[in-house]
Amino acid sequence: MAWQVSVRGRTITSSAIREILKVTERPDVISFAGGLPAPQTFPLDRIRDACTDVLARAGTRALQYAPTEGLAPLREWIAERHSAPGCAIDPEQVLITTGSQQALDLIGKVLVEAGSVVLVETPTYLGALQALSLSLPRFVSVPCDDDGPLPEGLLAARAHDARFLYLIPNFQNPTGRYIPEARRVAILQAAAEADLTLVEDDPYSALAYDGSSAATFLSLGGDRVIRLGSFSKLLAPGLRIGYCIAPVDIRRRLVLAKQAADLHTPSFTQAVAFEVVKDGFLDRHVPTIRSLYAAQCAAMLAALERHFPPGAVWNRPRGGMFVWVTLPPSIDGAVLLERAIEEKVAFVPGAPFYAEQPQANTMRLSFVTVPPPLIDEGIARLGRLIRGMMD
């Protein structure tokens, strides 16, 4: 049969995470692998009431074809949330997407040429590498420290003629890393010098455990920045409501790319999401997610202190869903995972998060879906395995 697969069709590979998730869905496995939010935080009653209200009040509209750019009141709400003194966001800059993942696909189509350079953090979000890889770019990893990308690492961008720097400023996936405001300013200065643009992917900012929020790259960098956001970690990922905020001319092209991709994100889920959030619900709801995650993060940090051997180091996240562990140099995360699955514990090895030169002795641990006693038990099992491999 004459099906001919394209270069892109042959290039694309499955996300290592999603393959691992399939293995670890068994209920007897303690899984630190998922990037899934804790389901007990989903506001079921509120979403049910919103469905009923939307269908009663504007049902045929919410079920009809709709404009590609997204529901106007939802875009206005997003624009208002992101406007700051000196940085007014127009709803015409906002595009609703099917999860923020889709924004990455659209950005690839509109901005990336086959073979052109895209700068990423070291390490970076695997799903972004996967989405952008369909545009066949060359990824270049920017050197990073615990505060994020090093500004001097961006000065090479001009030589590379890079299309943009992709970064996750708050509680990064996979490292949990947070870029302090002074570093943000320095990165933007270096970007201006290199005439480099930025894609700021920020699904986790509202999950700062102390409720603080740093200035966004968008508010500091204006037209130099496309910002991605999502309701997946604040309401529920199964609604698949994300968005991007871009300079008007780029946003116009992103709208056209989205029109070709799926006409529009479901009008019904957009209307439901707006109905849920419009009266300030998130301001009451999100603090309950924060305190749950803060407690489980503390439980995991305590378990790591208790059970992991000297030579393993990890960060202490100030928000979000992930802890990043660097193991003793002799321990390969992928080998550890094979043994861990036999002991009914799972996590994601760090290597797939590197666009270049993977560091194999790393792992990503998610603490949000496992209750504290099982966090301790799971980390204890991992600690024993690591000690065994060191002997």
Added chain:
Amino acid sequence: MAWQVSVRGRTITSSAIREILKVTERPDVISFAGGLPAPQTFPLDRIRDACTDVLARAGTRALQYAPTEGLAPLREWIAERHSAPGCAIDPEQVLITTGSQQALDLIGKVLVEAGSVVLVETPTYLGALQALSLSLPRFVSVPCDDDGPLPEGLLAARAHDARFLYLIPNFQNPTGRYIPEARRVAILQAAAEADLTLVEDDPYSALAYDGSSAATFLSLGGDRVIRLGSFSKLLAPGLRIGYCIAPVDIRRRLVLAKQAADLHTPSFTQAVAFEVVKDGFLDRHVPTIRSLYAAQCAAMLAALERHFPPGAVWNRPRGGMFVWVTLPPSIDGAVLLERAIEEKVAFVPGAPFYAEQPQANTMRLSFVTVPPPLIDEGIARLGRLIRGMMD
């Protein structure tokens, strides 16, 4: 500012239809332009009950991240609906997409190389041209008559090394054309000789006014065919639930492309759609849509007889949503539209539906959202304008 737009980002243009729709949304315009289903057919109560049931019974699952391929019971339901004697469809061949529009984007990514040939009907669905254009193919139009593509027109496919033939077999958008079963067999024979594969896009088959259904290309052609389907014209487009059925190896690659594109179609709308259809609801509901559309189609055909001048010809659709009119050669559909909008009537000119050499004296008329008295009034206005242009 250094935003660099890719070749694809510069290539993509807006759908002429969606631009026209913006102009014609005013309530005083009689619009035959839309491809929107009639909103009074949306089963609002049934969808509201389904939302409530899904959230009560499996709410957290329906709101969590989910497998890229789609909800298993929905895929099983689709596989069963498409299985015929000698053609058993496995749920592993089914991928749920965000409307069938998304399947076209994914097929482009997986099968189309920049510069490779894609065969299309003359004319063809504008949204397909738009979706596939992001993969930068070369479109070649296959000669067609009133029964669809001419089989001898496919024999050139081998010389072109075409990636596939894209066609809409039932009540085609834009022409309302129906490919009889004998022609389907002849097309598949020619395709086998040319070692050509087919993409069968079939959103309208259930809208045959007499309730009949012809053998699908999928059932006749097996592994040579990818079939696209949708709930948009049977339930409600705002749910954005479509699907494709493909050979297992191609489907595996389409799943990976979808994972990169948006992780998955909203789990909530998938669960709601399955809840609505699982007990045979469509068998009771779809006949009500058919009789509404059949009556409005008859009203439009009668109005055309009454008001359009000699020299204009049109088809008599057996189903679906569209009538295709070929005007006297001197009348340009785009010029007619400008004057029609002044008279508060709208339609879609035919030229944008041609991948090559547009035939300007054509128009697409949709009759499904306009009540019969207004159909007569709108067609009368158009008839007067055409006669005026002929003088």
